[in-house]
Amino acid sequence: MPEFSLYKGIPRFSLTKSRxxxxxxxxxVLLALCVFGFVLSDIAIKGWRHIDFSFLTENPLDSGxxxxxxxxxxxxxxxxxxxxxxxxxxxxxxALWLAExxxxxxxxxxxxxxxxxxxxLSGIPSIxxxxxxxxxxxxxLGLGYSLLAGGLSLACMALPLIIGTMEQDFRSLPSSLRQAxxxxxxxxxxxxxxxxxxxxxxxxxxxxxxxxxxxxAETAVLLFTxxxxxxxxxxxxxxxxxxxxxxxxxxxxxxxGDNKAYASALVLTALIIALNFFTKxxxxxxxxxx
Amino acid sequence: MHHGLxxxxxxxxILVVFIFLFLLQESWPLLSKISPSRxxxxxxxxxxxxYYNVSxxxxxxxxxxxxxxxxAAPLGIAFAIYCEFYxxxxxxxxxxxxxxxxxxxxxxxxGLWGLVVLVPVISSWEGPGTSxxxxxxxxxxxxxxxxxxxxxxxxxxxxxxxxxxxxxxxxSRWAMVKTIAxxxxxxxxxxxxxxxxxxxxxxxxxxxxxxxxxxxxxxxLFAPVRTLSANIALEMAYAMGDxxxxxxxxxxxxxxxxxxxxxxxxxxxxxxxxA
Numbered sequence: 001m002p003e004f005s006l007y008k009g010i011p012r013f014s015l016t017k018s019r020x021x022x023x024x025x026x027x028x029v030l031l032a033l034c035v036f037g038f039v040l041s042d043i044a045i046k047g048w049r050h051i052d053f054s055f056l057t058e059n060p061l062d063s064g065x066x067x068x069x070x071x072x073x074x075x076x077x078x079x080x081x082x083x084x085x086x087x088x089x090x091x092x093x094x095a096l097w098l099a100e101x102x103x104x105x106x107x108x109x110x111x112x113x114x115x116x117x118x119x120x121l122s123g124i125p126s127i128x129x130x131x132x133x134x135x136x137x138x139x140x141l142g143l144g145y146s147l148l149a150g151g152l153s154l155a156c157m158a159l160p161l162i163i164g165t166m167e168q169d170f171r172s173l174p175s176s177l178r179q180a181x182x183x184x185x186x187x188x189x190x191x192x193x194x195x196x197x198x199x200x201x202x203x204x205x206x207x208x209x210x211x212x213x214x215x216x217a218e219t220a221v222l223l224f225t226x227x228x229x230x231x232x233x234x235x236x237x238x239x240x241x242x243x244x245x246x247x248x249x250x251x252x253x254x255x256x257g258d259n260k261a262y263a264s265a266l267v268l269t270a271l272i273i274a275l276n277f278f279t280k281x282x283x284x285x286x287x288x289x290x
Numbered sequence: 291m292h293h294g295l296x297x298x299x300x301x302x303x304i305l306v307v308f309i310f311l312f313l314l315q316e317s318w319p320l321l322s323k324i325s326p327s328r329x330x331x332x333x334x335x336x337x338x339x340x341y342y343n344v345s346x347x348x349x350x351x352x353x354x355x356x357x358x359x360x361x362a363a364p365l366g367i368a369f370a371i372y373c374e375f376y377x378x379x380x381x382x383x384x385x386x387x388x389x390x391x392x393x394x395x396x397x398x399x400x401g402l403w404g405l406v407v408l409v410p411v412i413s414s415w416e417g418p419g420t421s422x423x424x425x426x427x428x429x430x431x432x433x434x435x436x437x438x439x440x441x442x443x444x445x446x447x448x449x450x451x452x453x454x455x456x457x458x459x460x461x462s463r464w465a466m467v468k469t470i471a472x473x474x475x476x477x478x479x480x481x482x483x484x485x486x487x488x489x490x491x492x493x494x495x496x497x498x499x500x501x502x503x504x505x506x507x508x509x510x511l512f513a514p515v516r517t518l519s520a521n522i523a524l525e526m527a528y529a530m531g532d533x534x535x536x537x538x539x540x541x542x543x544x545x546x547x548x549x550x551x552x553x554x555x556x557x558x559x560x561x562x563x564x565a
Contacts, residue, residue: 014462015462017462017464018462018463018464018465021464022376022463022464024368025368025371025372025376026372026376028364028365028368028369028372029368029369029372029385031365032365032369032434032438033388035431036388036392036431036435039399039400039403039431040395042403042406042407043399043402043403046406090298090301090302091302093294093295093298093299094295094298094299094302096295097292097295097296097298097299098299100292101292101295101296102299107296113303114299114300114302114303117303117304117305117306117307118302118303118306119552119555119556120306120549120552120553121302121305121306121309123485123488123489123492123548123549123551123552123555124306124309124492124545124548124549125488125491125492125493125494125519125544125545125548126492126494127492127494127519127522127523127541127544128309128313128492128541128544128545128548129309130522131313131316131522131526131537131538131541132308132309132312132313134526135312135315135316136308136312156305156309159302159305163302189291213394214394216396217394217395217396217397217398218396219396219397219398219494219495220494220495220519220523223523223526224526224527244396244398244495247396247398247399247402248398248401248495248498248499251398251401251402251405251406251499252405252498252499258406261402262402262406265398265399265402268396268399269395269396269399272394272395272396273391273394276390276391276394280387
């Protein structure tokens with residue numbers, strides 16, 4: 001246990017100093033909140049001015065200077081769904097192995113290494129994943145700039161998030177459930193399918209939502225995997241531009257695109273905030289039922 | 291069933307190695323032709339004239355990261371201390387929810403705000419506005435929420451009986467924070483710092499939007515800079531041959547930097563459930 005200088009500590013600290021520091025800390029919190037409030041209200045106000053219902057139902061025209069974001073929203077949705085479709089089964093399977101099958105003396109060191117590698121994966125910069133996705137999915141697998149290549153690259157980013165959330169949840173299963181199922185001589189696979197997985201449903205929702213949030217916010221990965229094209233995609237092999245890339249392109253490469261960039265930023269931010277609230281409600285309901 | 295799961299797990303684990311190897315393979319056409327030391331000794335970064343010096347971009351990346359940490363770390367730790375030890379329970383809960391929400395805001399949104407609001411403000415002080423300073427500010431805003439959440443979760447590990455003991459001894463709240471909570475959660479706080487440093491190193495879009503993207507070692511905070519990640523995003527669209535290999539080498543350097551950093555950190559489950 002670390003050694004604490006309790007006895008040295010007592011006389012050194014005066015009440016005035018403590019109050020002063022309380023004030024300083026509160027001021028830091030206030031400063032941070034003000035900055036975020038300022039940024040978000042700027043996005044909300046300027047975005048609101050350039051948004052109307054047709055913005056959501058029209059396709060972009062003139063590099064996005066006119067029209068709306070319908071095709072962009074469709075591409076975004078497609079990329080996110082592809083990402084989830086790949087990352088969730090793979091992530092849950094990995095978490096299941098790490099939590100349920102890796103505790104024998106033979107597998108424990110392997111599992112420790114795999115966890116370390118997955119931790120590294122979670123830290124890889126998104127632009128590097130983008131470079132990898134471009135070579136592997138677009139070129140070697142021949143997918144070209146496509147929604148599929150974008151979704152697969154995103155899945156690489158979402159995996160560590162899903163694995164971390166699910167493994168933690170699998171491991172926190174009440175031991176009474178485990179003991180009860182061994183007492184009833186339920187097979188391990190029946191235990192997994194009928195007890196462990198159903199009980200972990202709220203965690204799966206959390207993991208899904210976190211991945212959706214991360215995918216919606218991601219830009220650098222998709223720059224060179226899902227492409228720049230604003231056209232409405234017709235299949236998963238078509239290229240498509242996602243929201244975050246659209247905002248980036250409008251603000252950096254399109255003169256006079258700022259207004260639509262703000263409107264798109266508002267749509268994206270609102271989507272993420274709505275998702276956050278929606279999940280909180282759903283999870284609270286789930287927990288109340290359990 | 292469990293063999294199948296083991297294979298899938300191994301596949302996911304090996305993905306990192308896979309990514310590293312593919313980056314190496316794509317940079318090999320250049321790295322086998324020129325000595326890798328030329329990435330740091332060439333006169334400049336002009337890929338069309340076969341000059342591949344990335345050191346100015348490495349310096350810019352490191353400066354932006356350090357600057358962002360210098361702002362975000364104290365603010366984030368103060369935020370965490372406030373939530374954990376000062377705020378009333380309802381306020382603490384509300385602040386955490388706000389942080390979770392802010393952690394999910396896309397970096398392009400911060401970048402857009404930086405470009406439209408922050409850059410003109412900086413330019414009214416000095417220089418073109420798109421600058422190292424703008425990058426530092428945007429990066430620090432970006433990493434603050436997750437950093438504060440991570441710091442809070444490690445402060446929360448301060449054992450309840452230590453808290454009670456310190457209250458019984460009549461320690462002021464700050465004395466408790468300084469002599470008990472901070473030392474006890476030092477590892478967790480450093481871990482949070484490393485993870486956020488990794489994020490700042492690799493962040494692309496926001497930095498690309500506000501930094502000005504001129505390849506030069508900055509002589510002041512107001513000078514425009516280009517980071518490693520921005521360099522890839524900017525030139526990848528039209529790069530061919532050796533130029534493309536040079537960009538993959540840039541990606542490789544970035545990957546090595548971040549991986550080296552992350553080797554000093556440990557997986558943090560809370561980070562994953564909040565990030």
